[in-house]
Amino acid sequence: xxxxxxxxxxxxxxxxxxxxxxxxxxxxxxxxxxxxxxxxxxxxxxxxxxxxxxxxxxxxxxxxxxxxxxxxxxxxxxxxxxxxxxxxxxxxxxxxxxxxxxxxxxxxxxxxxxxxxxxxxxxxxxxxxxxxxxxxxxxxxxxxxxxxxxxxxxxxxxxxxxxxxxxxxxxxxxxxxxxxxxxxxxxxxxxxxxxxxxxxxxxxxxxxxxxxxxxxxxxxxxxxxxxxxxxxxxxxxxxxxxxxxxxxxxxxxxxxxxxxxxxxxxxxxxxxxxxxxxxxxxxxxxxxxxxxxxxxxxxxxxxxxxxxxxxxxxxxxxxxxxxxxxxxxxxxxxxxxxxxxxxxxxxxxxxxxxxxxxxxxxxxxxxxxxxxxxxxxxxxxxxxxxxxxxxxxxxxxxxxxxxxxxxxxxxx
Amino acid sequence: xxxxxxxxxxxxxxxxxxxxxxxxxxxxxxxxxxxxxxxxxxxxxxxxxxxxxxxxxxxxxxxxxxxxxxxxxxxxxxxxxxxxxxxxxxxxxxxxxxxxxxxxxxxxxxxxxxxxxxxxxxxxxxxxxxxxxxxxxxxxxxxxxxxxxxxxxxxxxxxxxxxxxxxxxxxxxxxxxxxxxxxxxxxxxxxxxxxxxxxxxxxxxxxxxxxxxxxxxxxxxxxxxxxxxxxxxxxxxxxxxxxxxxxxxxxxxxxxxxxxxxxxxxxxxxxxxxxxxxxxxxxxxxxxxxxxxxxxxxxxxxxxxxxxxxxxxxxxxxxxxxxxxxxxxxxxxxxxxxxxxxxxxxxxxxxxxxxxxxxxxxxxxxxxxxxxxxxxxxxxxxxxxxxxxxxxxxxxxxxxxxxxxxxxxxxx
Numbered sequence: 141x142x143x144x145x146x147x148x149x150x151x152x153x154x155x156x157x158x159x160x161x162x163x164x165x166x167x168x169x170x171x172x173x174x175x176x177x178x179x180x181x182x183x184x185x186x187x188x189x190x191x192x193x194x195x196x197x198x199x200x201x202x203x204x205x206x207x208x209x210x211x212x213x214x215x216x217x218x219x220x221x222x223x224x225x226x227x228x229x230x231x232x233x234x235x236x237x238x239x240x241x242x243x244x245x246x247x248x249x250x251x252x253x254x255x256x257x258x259x260x261x262x263x264x265x266x267x268x269x270x271x272x273x274x275x276x277x278x279x280x281x282x283x284x285x286x287x288x289x290x291x292x293x294x295x296x297x298x299x300x301x302x303x304x305x306x307x308x309x310x311x312x313x314x315x316x317x318x319x320x321x322x323x324x325x326x327x328x329x330x331x332x333x334x335x336x337x338x339x340x341x342x343x344x345x346x347x348x349x350x351x352x353x354x355x356x357x358x359x360x361x362x363x364x365x366x367x368x369x370x371x372x373x374x375x376x377x378x379x380x381x382x383x384x385x386x387x388x389x390x391x392x393x394x395x396x397x398x399x400x401x402x403x404x405x406x407x408x409x410x411x412x413x414x415x416x417x418x419x420x421x422x423x424x425x426x427x428x429x430x431x432x433x434x435x436x437x438x439x440x441x442x443x444x445x446x447x448x449x450x451x452x453x454x455x456x457x458x459x460x461x462x463x464x465x466x467x468x469x470x471x472x473x474x475x476x477x478x479x480x481x482x483x484x485x486x487x488x489x490x491x492x493x494x495x496x497x498x499x500x501x502x503x504x505x506x507x508x509x510x511x512x513x514x515x516x517x518x519x520x521x522x523x524x525x526x527x528x529x530x531x532x533x534x535x536x537x538x539x540x541x542x543x544x545x546x547x548x549x550x551x552x
Numbered sequence: 553x554x555x556x557x558x559x560x561x562x563x564x565x566x567x568x569x570x571x572x573x574x575x576x577x578x579x580x581x582x583x584x585x586x587x588x589x590x591x592x593x594x595x596x597x598x599x600x601x602x603x604x605x606x607x608x609x610x611x612x613x614x615x616x617x618x619x620x621x622x623x624x625x626x627x628x629x630x631x632x633x634x635x636x637x638x639x640x641x642x643x644x645x646x647x648x649x650x651x652x653x654x655x656x657x658x659x660x661x662x663x664x665x666x667x668x669x670x671x672x673x674x675x676x677x678x679x680x681x682x683x684x685x686x687x688x689x690x691x692x693x694x695x696x697x698x699x700x701x702x703x704x705x706x707x708x709x710x711x712x713x714x715x716x717x718x719x720x721x722x723x724x725x726x727x728x729x730x731x732x733x734x735x736x737x738x739x740x741x742x743x744x745x746x747x748x749x750x751x752x753x754x755x756x757x758x759x760x761x762x763x764x765x766x767x768x769x770x771x772x773x774x775x776x777x778x779x780x781x782x783x784x785x786x787x788x789x790x791x792x793x794x795x796x797x798x799x800x801x802x803x804x805x806x807x808x809x810x811x812x813x814x815x816x817x818x819x820x821x822x823x824x825x826x827x828x829x830x831x832x833x834x835x836x837x838x839x840x841x842x843x844x845x846x847x848x849x850x851x852x853x854x855x856x857x858x859x860x861x862x863x864x865x866x867x868x869x870x871x872x873x874x875x876x877x878x879x880x881x882x883x884x885x886x887x888x889x890x891x892x893x894x895x896x897x898x899x900x901x902x903x904x905x906x907x908x909x910x911x912x913x914x915x916x917x918x919x920x921x922x923x924x925x926x927x928x929x930x931x932x933x934x935x936x937x938x939x940x941x942x943x944x945x946x947x948x949x950x951x952x953x954x955x956x957x958x959x960x961x962x963x964x
Binding site: 183288292349350351352353355356357359360362363364366367369385388389392393395396399401404405407408409410420421422424426428429432433436449453456457459489492 | 595700704761762763764765767768769771772774775776778779781797800801804805807808811813816817819820821822832833834836838840841844845848861865868869871901904
């Protein structure tokens with residue numbers, strides 16, 4: 141999903157609009173595991189150190205009843221809203237000089253996830269490359285970047301890590317967990333793994349598992365990365381290199397899957413940059429080629445190829461029915477205690493509405509409190525990031541719906 | 553599209569079943585252009601030599617009224633039916649020892665395109681790598697393979713080449729032109745370019761232009777090929793090398809677009825080869841990954857990367873409305889004289905039924921004799937190759953439909 145798209149509200153880094161923006165933000169870090177208390181992973185691996193980068197906006201209420209945990213997607217990060225105050229001084233964060241947080245138009249004072257009411261937390265996931273321990277981190281046992289020596293991580297690990305983080309923040313329960321795509325699967329895993337630790341669970345543009353087609357696209361992306369001449373068996377950082385071409389292919393391909401066919405026809409059609417027959421050849425010539433090329437170029441400057449491998453594999457592995465219901469989705473759903481809202485987008489073909497409905501029906505069959513909304517949109521899978529107006533309306537209404545207030549008491 | 557799939561009827565190379573198969577076939581070659589009569593291409597290039605590889609099955613009638621021209625798709629060839637007699641002696645054709653012609657179950661004695669009635673012709677297209685002049689051919693001016701010095705070719709060039717071929721065979725009119733995918737676009741171009749040279753035109757799994765999404769997929773495929781470390785600016789053959797990894801990525805990606813999401817879920821689902829957590833990592837682990845890997849490996853042994861570039865670009869460039877109607881599809885359709893059948897497949901998302909219907913409606917608006925059939929199928933774009941039973945029924949019925957007999961006289 142294209143986390144760099146959401147720039148519709150505050151386009152200027154300096155000064156931010158303090159009335160509707162959370163303003164300048166500063167990432168925080170916490171060490172959640174160390175040599176004495178290593179982090180045990182779902183698939184058997186162990187991390188001798190886990191540092192988490194996270195951001196928070198708003199104020200934690202005295203009773204700790206106003207926490208909204210936001211979960212990010214594949215290429216996302218903990219920087220969900222506002223402008224990164226470190227972007228000017230840290231070359232790795234410089235791309236954020238032109239990009240506010242990836243859900244900036246949804247989160248802020250008076251916005252759908254209202255930071256005047258809620259204490260918003262978002263953590264960068266394990267295996268990513270934005271400040272939380274991942275394959276680009278130094279393995280304390282070798283003094284070198286992990287590369288492919290990083291252990292396999294799963295969405296369950298991310299949820300466990302987030303649980304440790306909120307406990308570190310003194311939070312015992314979550315008012316809500318919210319996410320789209322891979323972030324939506326995290327939200328779902330929260331509701332299944334710690335059913336009584338959250339009040340509301342909002343899941344957008346995802347389902348309980350990835351389809352065979354989705355698995356296939358991820359396989360192609362990883363194939364391109366792992367067969368890049370500079371991959372060096374994943375140890376490219378130690379060689380001062382990067383499999384940039386493979387990562388570019390992965391990103392171009394990803395982009396197509398995040399858009400809809402209709403949306404692409406509307407946005408690009410068959411428009412061409414080159415008008416003369418004599419110029420025709422294999423350079424980018426149609427607008428859509430130029431767009432994909434540009435997107436891939438900016439992406440390889442800000443993302444790590446090994447992280448792409450680990451995160452897509454976590455996406456592949458996630459299967460809520462297998463994990464919690466021995467393959468039976470209804471049985472898995474029977475664990476649920478939180479109120480649930482599932483939002484799908486009509487033109488999302490990575491997690492199509494039909495798959496979401498199947499999933500929602502399992503909750504309904506188990507008489508769970510589930511709300512389902514299908515938003516008509518041409519924006520494809522990316523709709524949860526770009527169609528922020530309907531998404532905001534839903535989030536605002538659902539977060540303040542009375543059901544939850546009965547259980548948690550009214551929000552101040 | 554997966555031209556290696558169609559193996560359902562005659563699986564044994566030796567001996568072929570002579571009752572239903574065209575049997576052993578031998579490719580023929582003809583030189584259609586030479587230094588004195590070079591081949592002028594639509595986009596301005598010139599080929600100093602054009603050799604065409606083609607196959608024919610059945611007998612040309614005395615009046616020459618029984619010719620069916622079959623047009624192949626992206627990775628196809630002139631070997632449409634039967635078993636290649638040269639496969640045993642020519643390493644480049646050895647893969648055909650286990651693969652009959654790509655439409656073998658559709659073409660043969662008593663089959664839908666009945667070689668007892670019809671004289672079937674198929675030519676490998678310009679720019680391909682199966683015997684017709686293409687980037688792997690030796691440029692007579694340099695004595696080296698063309699590589700990217702090969703000029704840009706278009707579907708119009710292919711049709712012009714096929715016209716020269718049938719004239720060489722003594723044929724003045726075509727009873728029918730038939731093709732799927734890129735082959736369907738050739739059939740359409742035949743009907744538009746030489747409207748009075750064909751009686752029936754059968755177009756499957758394609759439309760009058762590629763969508764922005766399709767352009768995007770082709771761009772990703774070419775990006776992977778052209779950034780492979782062994783690409784050598786397209787001159788890899790001169791270096792005794794091949795951008796095999798890039799071509800593998802292109803093929804894996806292509807495969808996903810030829811199947812449907814539902815078909816992939818049904819065929820592969822989330823089935824895994826690896827059962828132990830300890831084995832988990834980035835090697836192919838899900839069945840779908842293993843399948844795509846295998847398909848890409850066999851493909852790079854039989855296809856040329858530069859040809860992939862040229863043929864996908866021809867696919868990108870094709871736009872019937874732009875070429876024949878100044879952008880107006882109805883105006884382009886007004887040229888049509890042949891009877892037309894358009895066949896789409898419900899789960900084809902590369903050329904979805906909605907696009908086909910738009911195209912058919914343009915013919916209807918111009919009061920052209922068009923038949924439209926949408927086949928319910930989970931086989932995706934590949935359905936024209938794999939759903940041979942409904943495809944055969946349609947072809948058989950339409951080829952023998954009386955309308956055409958009035959014009960051509962009854963088929964003997």
